[in-house]
Amino acid sequence: MENDPIEAKLTECTRMLADDPELQRENRAELRSHLLAARDALTAEGQGEAEAAETACRRFGDGEELAQALLQADLPRLKLRAKIRLFVRLAFLPLLLAAAYLTVDWRFFLTSFNSSLFTDRDPAKNRLAGVIGKYHNFTPQELEILFLNSGEIGRYSPGQIRELLKRHEDDPVFRRYICSLLASGEPKPELLAELSTLEPENGYADLLAAGIQARQALKFPARKGKQVAIQDRDKMKRAMERLDVSLKKPYLRRCSREIAERRMRLLDAAPDICGYMEQLEVACAQSLPDLIVFRDLCTASVLWGEQLEKEGRKAEAARYYDAWKKLLPTLNDSSFTLIEQLVVGTCLKQLHQAAVRRGDRARAAELEAPAAVLKNWRKAPGADTQMILRHGGFFTSMLLPPLRCRITPEDLKPDRQISYLMLETCLCAVIWAALTLGILFHGTAALVSRLRKNQVFLLLPKMGEIGKDVLLYLLLPLALYLLLTRIDWIAGREYAVMANGVRTAVLAVVFLLIPILFAGMEKRRIRKRMRTLGTERVPRGQMGLNLLPVLLIALIVFGGFMRLWIAKEQRYWIARDRFFYGSPVGFSCAEDDNNRLLKEQHARFLPAK
Amino acid sequence: MYISSKGAFEPGKQEGKTMIRNSELMKGIAPAVILKLLSERAMYGYEIIRLVNERTNGEFQWKEGALYPCLHKMENEGLLASEWRIVEGKPRKYYALTGTGKELVEEKVNESRTFCTALNQLLCFE
Numbered sequence: 079m080e081n082d083p084i085e086a087k088l089t090e091c092t093r094m095l096a097d098d099p100e101l102q103r104e105n106r107a108e109l110r111s112h113l114l115a116a117r118d119a120l121t122a123e124g125q126g127e128a129e130a131a132e133t134a135c136r137r138f139g140d141g142e143e144l145a146q147a148l149l150q151a152d153l154p155r156l157k158l159r160a161k162i163r164l165f166v167r168l169a170f171l172p173l174l175l176a177a178a179y180l181t182v183d184w185r186f187f188l189t190s191f192n193s194s195l196f197t198d199r200d201p202a203k204n205r206l207a208g209v210i211g212k213y214h215n216f217t218p219q220e221l222e223i224l225f226l227n228s229g230e231i232g233r234y235s236p237g238q239i240r241e242l243l244k245r246h247e248d249d250p251v252f253r254r255y256i257c258s259l260l261a262s263g264e265p266k267p268e269l270l271a272e273l274s275t276l277e278p279e280n281g282y283a284d285l286l287a288a289g290i291q292a293r294q295a296l297k298f299p300a301r302k303g304k305q306v307a308i309q310d311r312d313k314m315k316r317a318m319e320r321l322d323v324s325l326k327k328p329y330l331r332r333c334s335r336e337i338a339e340r341r342m343r344l345l346d347a348a349p350d351i352c353g354y355m356e357q358l359e360v361a362c363a364q365s366l367p368d369l370i371v372f373r374d375l376c377t378a379s380v381l382w383g384e385q386l387e388k389e390g391r392k393a394e395a396a397r398y399y400d401a402w403k404k405l406l407p408t409l410n411d412s413s414f415t416l417i418e419q420l421v422v423g424t425c426l427k428q429l430h431q432a433a434v435r436r437g438d439r440a441r442a443a444e445l446e447a448p449a450a451v452l453k454n455w456r457k458a459p460g461a462d463t464q465m466i467l468r469h470g471g472f473f474t475s476m477l478l479p480p481l482r483c484r485i486t487p488e489d490l491k492p493d494r495q496i497s498y499l500m501l502e503t504c505l506c507a508v509i510w511a512a513l514t515l516g517i518l519f520h521g522t523a524a525l526v527s528r529l530r531k532n533q534v535f536l537l538l539p540k541m542g543e544i545g546k547d548v549l550l551y552l553l554l555p556l557a558l559y560l561l562l563t564r565i566d567w568i569a570g571r572e573y574a575v576m577a578n579g580v581r582t583a584v585l586a587v588v589f590l591l592i593p594i595l596f597a598g599m600e601k602r603r604i605r606k607r608m609r610t611l612g613t614e615r616v617p618r619g620q621m622g623l624n625l626l627p628v629l630l631i632a633l634i635v636f637g638g639f640m641r642l643w644i645a646k647e648q649r650y651w652i653a654r655d656r657f658f659y660g661s662p663v664g665f666s667c668a669e670d671d672n673n674r675l676l677k678e679q680h681a682r683f684l685p686a687k
Numbered sequence: 688m689y690i691s692s693k694g695a696f697e698p699g700k701q702e703g704k705t706m707i708r709n710s711e712l713m714k715g716i717a718p719a720v721i722l723k724l725l726s727e728r729a730m731y732g733y734e735i736i737r738l739v740n741e742r743t744n745g746e747f748q749w750k751e752g753a754l755y756p757c758l759h760k761m762e763n764e765g766l767l768a769s770e771w772r773i774v775e776g777k778p779r780k781y782y783a784l785t786g787t788g789k790e791l792v793e794e795k796v797n798e799s800r801t802f803c804t805a806l807n808q809l810l811c812f813e
Binding site: 137140 | 733736737751755756771
């Protein structure tokens with residue numbers, strides 16, 4: 079090549095620009111086009127090709143002088159470009175890490191992957207406690223308050239439970255919660271007795287102990303329709319004596335609502351979908367093992383009353399027939415979940431049926447109205463399930479159909495929008511994965527090329543091109559995103575994600591195609607630029623190096639912009655949702671409403687505590 | 688007579704014509720020439736040289752390569768904008784005037800005319 083006088087001349091003229099390979103090649107290409115044109119003109123005038131090339135080079139001027147002049151002319155540009163390249167080199171890795179971190183809602187994914195809501199894992203064994211603990215910097219004691227449940231405490235030895243109680247000795251609410259957990263699994267009567275002495279005026283520990291004993295004394299039928307019966311009279315007698323002790327104490331307090339409220343205050347969940355999932359997870363970790371105790375004691379006290387009546391001790395029997403009047407108001411008043419209300423309703427129904435069965439007209443009449451509350455609630459027209467499936471979001475579709483709520487498609491809009499935003503969060507993560515793979519692939523290609531001593535260099539865009547790039551790569555996707563998410567009739571967002579499958583899939587594909595399309599356009603631009611610099615086939619390393627900033631910008635667009643936008647949107651819709659977010663006790667506002675409704679209706683018929 | 692690159696007046700004739708070869712002198716007038724030519728249309732370097740030769744009947748004996756530092760300097764000053772185009776399969780860098788460049792054309796041309804008139808008057812005084 080260098081035997082060619084033109085190439086030799088070009089090398090001489092551009093040698094001082096070697097620090098900037100792009101500028102050197104650009105100058106070389108420009109000067110080459112001149113010399114070739116001059117040579118061709120001279121050849122056309124009749125000179126031989128070699129002679130024409132020599133003449134063209136001679137007319138071009140002194141190579142040394144020209145090299146100096148070109149360096150002087152391009153010096154400001156050279157300095158600026160060197161600074162830009164240095165900035166790109168220094169900023170690339172920090173920007174890449176920042177963009178990679180911002181693009182993915184890590185809390186969302188860690189919460190989802192570790193959540194027992196989305197897996198079959200035992201809630202007690204899930205790793206979400208650790209994840210949430212790390213995010214919120216909870217102390218071990220706070221984590222115990224947040225995540226201790228029946229499954230967890232089942233693995234504790236009595237000694238460990240005593241240590242646990244000691245750690246929380248100034249916390250009567252949590253102590254009562256531990257007390258309720260002891261009612262599940264292996265009975266621990268000695269611990270319940272100790273707890274009873276810790277709060278002697280509260281009948282709760284004795285009540286739980288009575289419940290455990292009563293359950294052991296009962297015989298539950300193997301087949302539906304058969305009656306529960308007493309199988310161990312002595313044990314039942316002891317259980318009922320313990321119940322008497324409990325009911326004679328000044329007060330009977332459980333703590334489920336207080337502990338649920340405290341958990342939510344402690345969690346202080348962020349007003350986003352991830353915060354709501356954390357809230358659900360913590361709420362699900364709340365155990366209500368004492369519900370079975372209330373139910374069994376209602377059954378057992380009536381059976382014991384009937385037993386005493388058979389034995390001719392009618393006056394004593396009356397006390398047990400009416401035991402529910404102390405048990406159920408406690409359960410009703412402290413309830414915060416729908417299931418607690420279902421237990422209250424079921425107990426009232428069974429008590430009513432028992433009174434009817436034994437011909438106790440007075441008690442049957444007394445129990446008729448409270449027993450009808452749950453029945454009427456079940457009969458009341460609920461929300462239109464089809465409408466929920468058509469217009470609801472993920473949560474509304476799962477949770478609202480069994481509840482009695484007055485709902486319109488407009489009411490479902492926040493959860494529906496949040497579901498689309500969850501989908502977009504997932505798409506962002508897919509794009510993140512694709513871009514990260516792209517960066518790794520092209521980065522490796524560039525590195526290998528460098529290690530092989532091939533010349534790879536960064537092509538810098540012209541100032542004029544930057545404006546076009548901003549328009550194309552930033553404003554166009556933004557406009558597209560706004561168009562697709564704001565105009566309902568294009569994206570069909572008045573329908574649920576599942577009811578809008580085709581359009582949602584098309585939009586997801588469009589969303590995913592944008593980075594691929596832009597990468598293709600960028601490749602084309604790099605090829606074109608390299609062609610002007612005299613390289614017909616762009617080496618893989620050169621292509622890779624020049625795609626890296628583009629991929630990084632795409633990551634910044636999705637991470638620094640789209641994902642944060644999505645997070646903002648989530649908060650906007652969560653603030654407008656009236657079914658799920660903002661429940662002070664954990665599950666959902668819709669469940670709180672149903673609990674409140676049933677609680678008020680039951681309270682009208684239950685004696686005051 | 689012609690002015691050498693070292694600045695001294697030296698006799699120089701080619702094919703019976705007096706030619707301007709002084710590179711410093713050429714450097715001085717090149718911006719005005721370039722601005723004037725590019726005010727007609729966008730051009731590439733070789734085209735500018737060819738036009739200068741055509742319009743001056745070869746009076747300007749320009750070392751052709753010297754045009755490029757001048758073009759680059761003017762581009763860096765924001766007077767010109769360049770663009771690569773592929774013409775007949777060959778890449779060519781075209782230059783065009785920017786807004787600032789366009790504003791400067793008349794001023795530079797008038798300045799050169801005034802200079803030539805003054806120089807002419809001075810040299811023809813005796």
